[in-house]
Amino acid sequence: MLARAVTFALVGLEPRRVEVEAHIQGGAPSLTIVGLADRACQEAKQRVRSGILSAELEFPGSRVTVNLAPAELKKEGSGYDLTIALALLAASHQIPRNRLAEHASCGELALDGRLRRVGGVLAVADGARRAELERIICPYDACAEAALAGIEPVGVRHLSDAVAYLRGELEPPEFVIGNGMPRRRPLDLADVRGQERGRRALELAAAGRHNLLLGGPPGTGKTMLARRLPGILPPLEEEQALEVTRIHSVAGLVDPDQPLIGYAPFRAPHHSASTAAIVGGGPRLRPGEASLAHLGVLLLDELAEFQRPALEALRQPLEDGELVVARAVGSVRFPARFQLIATMNLCPCGARGDPGAHCTCSAQRLARYRDKLSRALLDRFDLVVTIPRAHALDLQGGPGEASEAVRSRVVGARLRLAGARPKRTASADELLTRAVERLPLSGRGRAKVAGVARTIAALAGSDAVLPEHLAEALAYRAPAELATP
Amino acid sequence: MFLRKRDLPPLLLAIHDPPARLYLRGEGDAELLARPAIAIVGARACSPYGAQVARMLGRELAAAGVVVVSGLARGIDGEAHRGALETKGHTVAVLGCGIDRDYPAAHMTLARSIAERSLIVSEYEPGVEPAPWRFPARNRIIAGLCAATIVVEARERSGALITADFALEDGREVFAVPGEITSALSVGANALLRLGATPLTAVADVLESLGLEAPRVAEPKGGPLLDLLPATADELVRKTGLSAGKVTAALAELEVAGLAAEGDGIYRRLA
Ligand SMILES: Nc1ncnc2c1ncn2[C@@H]1O[C@H](COP(=O)(O)OP(=O)(O)O)[C@@H](O)[C@H]1O
Ligand SMILES: [Mg+2]
Numbered sequence: 079m080l081a082r083a084v085t086f087a088l089v090g091l092e093p094r095r096v097e098v099e100a101h102i103q104g105g106a107p108s109l110t111i112v113g114l115a116d117r118a119c120q121e122a123k124q125r126v127r128s129g130i131l132s133a134e135l136e137f138p139g140s141r142v143t144v145n146l147a148p149a150e151l152k153k154e155g156s157g158y159d160l161t162i163a164l165a166l167l168a169a170s171h172q173i174p175r176n177r178l179a180e181h182a183s184c185g186e187l188a189l190d191g192r193l194r195r196v197g198g199v200l201a202v203a204d205g206a207r208r209a210e211l212e213r214i215i216c217p218y219d220a221c222a223e224a225a226l227a228g229i230e231p232v233g234v235r236h237l238s239d240a241v242a243y244l245r246g247e248l249e250p251p252e253f254v255i256g257n258g259m260p261r262r263r264p265l266d267l268a269d270v271r272g273q274e275r276g277r278r279a280l281e282l283a284a285a286g287r288h289n290l291l292l293g294g295p296p297g298t299g300k301t302m303l304a305r306r307l308p309g310i311l312p313p314l315e316e317e318q319a320l321e322v323t324r325i326h327s328v329a330g331l332v333d334p335d336q337p338l339i340g341y342a343p344f345r346a347p348h349h350s351a352s353t354a355a356i357v358g359g360g361p362r363l364r365p366g367e368a369s370l371a372h373l374g375v376l377l378l379d380e381l382a383e384f385q386r387p388a389l390e391a392l393r394q395p396l397e398d399g400e401l402v403v404a405r406a407v408g409s410v411r412f413p414a415r416f417q418l419i420a421t422m423n424l425c426p427c428g429a430r431g432d433p434g435a436h437c438t439c440s441a442q443r444l445a446r447y448r449d450k451l452s453r454a455l456l457d458r459f460d461l462v463v464t465i466p467r468a469h470a471l472d473l474q475g476g477p478g479e480a481s482e483a484v485r486s487r488v489v490g491a492r493l494r495l496a497g498a499r500p501k502r503t504a505s506a507d508e509l510l511t512r513a514v515e516r517l518p519l520s521g522r523g524r525a526k527v528a529g530v531a532r533t534i535a536a537l538a539g540s541d542a543v544l545p546e547h548l549a550e551a552l553a554y555r556a557p558a559e560l561a562t563p
Numbered sequence: 564m565f566l567r568k569r570d571l572p573p574l575l576l577a578i579h580d581p582p583a584r585l586y587l588r589g590e591g592d593a594e595l596l597a598r599p600a601i602a603i604v605g606a607r608a609c610s611p612y613g614a615q616v617a618r619m620l621g622r623e624l625a626a627a628g629v630v631v632v633s634g635l636a637r638g639i640d641g642e643a644h645r646g647a648l649e650t651k652g653h654t655v656a657v658l659g660c661g662i663d664r665d666y667p668a669a670h671m672t673l674a675r676s677i678a679e680r681s682l683i684v685s686e687y688e689p690g691v692e693p694a695p696w697r698f699p700a701r702n703r704i705i706a707g708l709c710a711a712t713i714v715v716e717a718r719e720r721s722g723a724l725i726t727a728d729f730a731l732e733d734g735r736e737v738f739a740v741p742g743e744i745t746s747a748l749s750v751g752a753n754a755l756l757r758l759g760a761t762p763l764t765a766v767a768d769v770l771e772s773l774g775l776e777a778p779r780v781a782e783p784k785g786g787p788l789l790d791l792l793p794a795t796a797d798e799l800v801r802k803t804g805l806s807a808g809k810v811t812a813a814l815a816e817l818e819v820a821g822l823a824a825e826g827d828g829i830y831r832r833l834a
Contacts, residue, residue, distance in 0.1 A: 517818065538808075553815035
């Protein structure tokens, strides 16, 4: 007596088909799982047995072998529980075998037979749709997520619901798909007083998806500004939203009621985070913060406090927009086209850039501090600005311009940049040439200035990049002394 | 090279005792002296406010096509010349010594810049050393070359007041910049105001008296910003009311021109 059920394993973000075969033979009662199952997956034995009994179904009283094929694919985690249980029930004739074969399934079983959601349901559902399976049976609170793949989900709260559905005794329950908007209102720029240049740089960063570094003394509002970038970004396109949601799903980070992430994601890892946590990989091949920030924003607050290896590891995704992790089974790709925003003090004591304070850092200490930041990384920032302490009059003044107004300008500029991009006039070209002669500006620096100038022109609604646009862009170049070569 | 009495510009020739000769140094054409001109004079040890006003007046008058005349002294005089040099306009320095003397020595470079474009003039022969008793006489030429004289800051019984006296005697207009009543530097200008001098509140006041129009407000190209340095970009936004983008663009142009540099967010003047 053999029965098969289908589910999908994840290799990085990609679903790979897994056949779960349950074979019931004569002999002393036992349950064996074969097929490169990790520890959590092996523990399915206890959960499946307990779950089946709790559902008042029959657990086979003889030798049972469960094979997860293909064998070379690693099976990790508790997401195979439901599929294993269903294959077993079909092999023991408690549910129709043919009907089961038309369904994909996934989910973790609690000891009482209830279902728990697992990460990566969207990817499994993607796999099921591509394999042209009819429906996917999944935990009820993963329904909305699975439905994003364009396949009909059957949400079940308990193993007995799944059984009733497969026996044709129960219709799939209704569920609600969210609207893709964030639950919490993003932080608003109206809270920031003064900081006109900081605001301007933030707006340019948003319009041109430029990487932005905010330097300056502590307590001037750098973090405050940086955290307000998401609030002035346009929403994601539908395809992009799905791409982002897939990554977050694998990390188990989607909101059950609001699974679609239709807005630019924002990630702000702490500076103590490991390299693996930031760029991803690790033994279980999870997306890191850089991938979770794909098509959104990665904030590195207090940049110089991060481990240098972690920062260096970010250079690849900053260049290529993805992370490639080499594995025995082949390389795994995680998209990581994020926008980087970072803050830092200008020296260890923080006094630099503060006219009212005196820097007490020794030359060595300053050198060591700047050593954290390689020239190569600094070169990835298109915009570098120093945020001074706001003037008392500004701090007492009324609220600043609200994010909504800034965002509508950003949306306008994005449209302009997507169409016929503004071109430099001859006089702007001439200014750029003069600037290259006079200012320390690398080849990469020159290209960045040109790109930022285009964004400035687009924000100004201009069809051409004029000298004034180029001049402003020049002011945001990375100062040479901020990092070691 | 010098002008004989009969070749002197008409305004100078019209004063009570015109000089017998006027020695000229510099690339500027002698014809410069016949153009509409305004004198800006004041204290050598002036306040930062006085310096700023003198510079601004020098710049805006020169930009409007007026020749700015002064005495190359430290303080107000020097600032007025500098302001004019920041534009494409002209400025004339009248010395109380030979035109080959660099007096004061601290203004050697300034003198050279003036000579590169405009004129340095004196009634004294080359080689004549500077001496205090020659300065009042020099002041009559400053006032004489000009349709109007502006006193920016002046102490009681100062050289600037002597220049104003000459101007009044020759029937020229005198403007005074109102000052704080508590400052010794304001005594002279405020006394002139009490005597009926015209208060100067904007460059347009002066230009009108010459029948000239103020040029359209100079673009925020940096000139005005340069005077406000050192400052952060945000301070300049607050002080000028310009947008952050405009201020930033103007500052970068100053950097490219080698006039300013940024360090840790603070922009400073170079040279
Ligand atoms: N420009 C500003 N407008 C309003 N509040 C400010 C501003 N700058 C600083 N603050 C206040 O100071 C706190 C610290 O600011 P923060 O952004 O953490 O500074 P930084 O990151 O530069 O050290 C903020 O939470 C806010 O309350
Ligand atoms: Mg901070």
